[in-house]
Amino acid sequence: MTQSSSEPDYVLARNRMVDGQVRPLQVSDARIIKAMREMPRERFVPAGCAALAYADRPVALGSGRVLMEPRIIARMLQTAVPRAGERALVVAAGTGYAAALLSRLGLRVIALEQDPQLAKEGRGVCAELAPAVRFEHGTLADGWPAGAPYELILIDGAVRALPPAMAGQLAAGGRLAAVLCPQGRVGTAVLAEASNGGLRGRPQFDAATPLIPELLAGPAFEF
Structure with a gap:
């Protein structure tokens, strides 16, 4: 069927998003670029907000939660080096966009969401769109130990500090990707690994994205 001139061309919007926002931010992983060109991001936002899905900004999902900016999630995924067949946990999965991308990359994904409405959506x-993703409803700070250990944990948003429970849920050599935004400091994407019972990580790039309300409290993080 020919598309009406009044209907948005989301395929065009996805390609513009990738070419204008994602690739200029040093995202060169062809698998991630392909997944973002194909995954209909507009399906992961509330009704009436589809036109905002491809803007270079977070999109409100409700309950103080957002769909992270395309360029930030893309670069976080590239930094984490996801590998097909790995077990992954997406914490604060929201409506599941990042989880769906990881599934498209061939990972076995558990999406953890605390807000019951977001989990349902x-x-x-x-x-x-990503039937292999397994959604679970639970407290974000606790992670999802039933599915551990994970080769990759992705926190889908910014946190003041990394939840300590995540350290015990990483597989040997596993990594955790998140945006860390301590009080009074600029947000930074970090890649962390378990170390001496805690989490130790390296800053990767500056990343300003909204905090996850359910994960505002937490202990200090050590670089």
């Missing part, structure tokens, strides 16, 4: 959209 994410479970529904992933059932159609």
